[in-house]
Amino acid sequence: MKIGLLAAALVGFLDGTALAQEKTLAIVVKGLDNPFFEQINLGCQKWNNENANSGYKCFYTGPASSADETGEVQIVDDLLTRPDVAAIAISPSNAPLMAKLLREKAPKIPVMTIDADLSQDDADLRKTYLGTDNYLMGVKFAEYLQELKPDGGSICLQLGNVAADNINARAAGTRDTLAGEKGIERLTGQNGWTEIEGCPVFTNDQVDLANQQMADTFTANPDLDAFVLEGGWAQFAPQAYAQVTGQVMDKLDAKELIIVAGDTLPPQIEALKAGRSHVQVGQRPFEMGYRAPSVMVDLIEGKAVKPVIYTGLDECTQENVDTCIAQ
Missing domain, CATH: 3.40.50.2300 (Response regulator)
Incomplete structure (x- = not known):
């Protein structure tokens, strides 16, 4: 024993x-x-x-x-x-x-x-x-926007935390490419692109806040031409995102309003298939x-x-x- x-x-x-x-x-x-x-x-x-x-x-x-x-x-x-x-x-x-x-x-x-x-x-x-390559990711957002809106238009960028280097790099890639020059801190008409008042908006990586920001932006700016989710935050809550985009589905269908977004997780791909975004640039x-x-x-x-x-x-x-x- x-x-x-x-x-x-x-x-x-x-x-x-x-x-x-x-x-x-x-x-x-x-x-x-x-x-x-x-x-x-x-x-x-x-x-x-x-x-x-x-x-x-x-x-x-x-x-x-x-x-x-x-x-x-x-x-x-x-x-x-x-x-x-x-x-x-x-x-x-x-x-x-x-x-x-x-x-x-x-x-x-x-x-x-x-x-x-x-x-x-x-x-x-x-x-x-x-x-x-986050800067390149932002460039890709812009390239698709240029293809879908060749004359430019009004735009809102949605970012994460103020000090998030990766998201800020994406925003820089988007702005620089749309403007056609480096070091653009804000789009003010370059190549026809202008960031609307109140944008960019910062989600602080909060899904509920991201959806609320989108809803508020769409309501306050009925003629908005493009909304860029530099990260996928709002889409991580599929039901809330469906409600937010539901209020502008006619504009999305007609491509009067373009949504491009970061990431390609399953709910985001389903949103793309449903016409609730036009482009998803995904990381791995x-x-x-x-x-x-x-x-x-x-x-x-x-x-x-x-x-x-x-x-x-x-x-x-x-x-x-x-x-x-x-x-």
């Missing part, structure tokens, strides 16, 4: 040792309430399933709300103190705030960014960025979550990693909606 207990204790000790030796590859996103980031989690979990005996485990986390910028910073701060954490991939909601923490902490472990990057001035704080969040752990392992092992790794875009229109998503 005693021998059996000793053997059981020994097994438990060995299991605990193995568990303690398993290193954590942390992915920290802006908020767990955003279905876009859940795709990153699914990619992370697929990596775990395929690398069960690697000695590493992908760990997905973030604040409960995408609006909790300080909460995300605190999570990163806490992870940097954990001895099991070997590397961190961060999607910074507030890029300057996150950069401030990283400068103060000077992490001894590799830190990379995923989905959203730090500013160019703070790029030295991360080893690499894995995700979308699953791929980000799946590739990030391997990139972190390479960084840990001192392998050469490019400073920027782009994951590509999917361009979906009402004409190609059935075949536009990369497999």
Whole structure:
């Protein structure tokens, strides 16, 4: 009996040792309430399933709300103190705030960014960025707008957090391309495009606020020519989005009002098929979550990693909606 207990204790000790030796590859996103980031989690979990005996485990986390910028910073701060954490991939909601923490902490472990990057001035704080070419994504929005509204028109841009580097880069790509020149902070008639009063609007990554902003904008501006969701926020609540676009369906059908939006999650593709948007330019969040752990392992092992790794875009229109998503 005693021998059996000793053997059981020994097994438990060995299991605990193995568990303690398993290193954590942390992915920290802006908020767990955003279905876009859940795709990153699914990619992370697929990596775990395929690398069960690697000695590493992908760990997905973030604040409960995408609006909790300080909460995300605190999570990163806490992870940097954990001895099991070997590397961190961060999607910074507030890029300057996150950069401030990283400068103060000077992490001894590799830190990379995923989905959203730090500013160019703070790029030295991360080893690499894995995700979308956000400026190019904004360019794509503009190119489709130019095709659908060649004479330009009135436009409203919907953004996320004021300090979200990835969304701001998309807005810059959209404005620069529509204007035909770089460094445009606001469209004031360039090539026929003018941003209406009260825009851009900032969602703070809140789905309900995004839909309310759209509804208010449509009501206050019945002659609006284009609305750009630089991120997919409003569409992440399909019923609310259907109600909002329902008030302007005749204009959408006639292409008097054009909606282009970011991301191509299933509810967004259904919205596109239903004519509730005209173009969806999609990122590849699953791929980000799946590739990030391997990139972190390479960084840990001192392998050469490019400073920027782009994951590509999917361009979906009402004409190609059935075949536009990369497999």
